[in-house]
Amino acid sequence: MDRTDLRNCRSLLFLPASNPRAIEKARDLPADLIVLDLEDAVREEEKGEARRLAVEATNGGFDGRPVAIRVNRAGSRHFGEDVTAVRHATIDYLVLAKAETGKDAHDASWLVAKPVLAMIETPRAVIDANVIAPSSAGLIAGVNDLTAALGLPEQKDREGLIFALQRIVLAARAADIPAFDGVYNRLESDAGLEAECRQGRAWGFDGKSVIHPSQIETANRLFGPTEEELEAARRLVAAATGGAERHDGKMIEAMHVEQAHRLIARARR
Structure with missing residues (x-):
């Protein structure tokens, strides 16, 4: 994946920074972005050691992947120590x-001198996502915290989150940055994960957060273009001659040609 284009990122693998074994295994996994976690995945008493392990782990690289x-x-009692460590x-x-x-988002980026992916996890953040997005390199939906904050019961179809998730996508698109769907809580890759990936892509997300190696292939496959989509895109590009015209029983114009070119370019990358 091109490090400069996060929209090529189909899978974000979150790993506890306190787990060296999981980190070492991740060096050979096909996730498009590796995220070492100092927050919820790490016990309070392990925060300091997790910071040290995270910094040490990044020095070894992840096979060229970001x-x-x-x-x-920001404002938590761990934030200052986190950003101090992450500078290294x-x-x-x-x-x-x-x-x-x-x-x-702006201050965190300035403190670490790196672009920020902002996690949208609270009702306030959803409402102000359009204000957060311009200071961010991408938005990530924090579905578990959002579900809890909204007082939603467990849902298979995420019906209660539709407005929040669509608002995140809209804010990201308005700022011309990528948006990533939240995690699927079951650890294995199953029909539920497939359904969420298809749903997330249909809603406009560029990729999905994953929490287990078995979920990576599903996210990569379903957030990447299919062979059928690629073939249709190639046919459209070949047939287009400019302006509005009929193709394959539909009316197409320059916008559709641009979409087809983007799909083809994403598959190449």
Whole structure:
């Protein structure tokens, strides 16, 4: 994946920074972005050691793939120590947990001198996502915290999150940055994960957060273009001659040709 184009990122693998074994295994996994987590995945008593391990792990690289570290939210008692440690890490992005304002994202980026992926995890963040997005390199939906904050019961179809997730995508598109769907909580790759990936892509997300190696292939496959989509795109590009015209029983114009070119380019990358 091109490090400069996050929209090529189909899978974001979140790993506890306190787990050296999982980190070593991740060096050979096909996730498009590795995220070493200092927040929810790490026990309070392990925070200090997790910082040290995260910085150390980034020095070894991940087979040329981009890597990020997720820090605790701005204003938390761990945030200062997190960003101080992360300054010494070899990372491409900083993931900011529970970003709520544009200032949160801007300040975190300035402190670490890295672009920020802001996690939208609270009602306030959803409402102000359009303000957070311009200070961010991408938005990540924090579905678990959002579900809890909204008081939603467990849902298979995520019906209660539709408005929030669409608002995240809209804010990202308005700022011309990518948006990533939240995690699927079951650890294995199953029909539920497939359904969420198809749903997330249909809603406009560029990729999905994953929490287990078995989920990577599904996210990569379903957030990447299919052979049928690629063939249709190639036919459309070949047939287009400019202006509005009929193709394959539909009316196409320059916008559709541009979409087809983007799909083909994404598959190449």
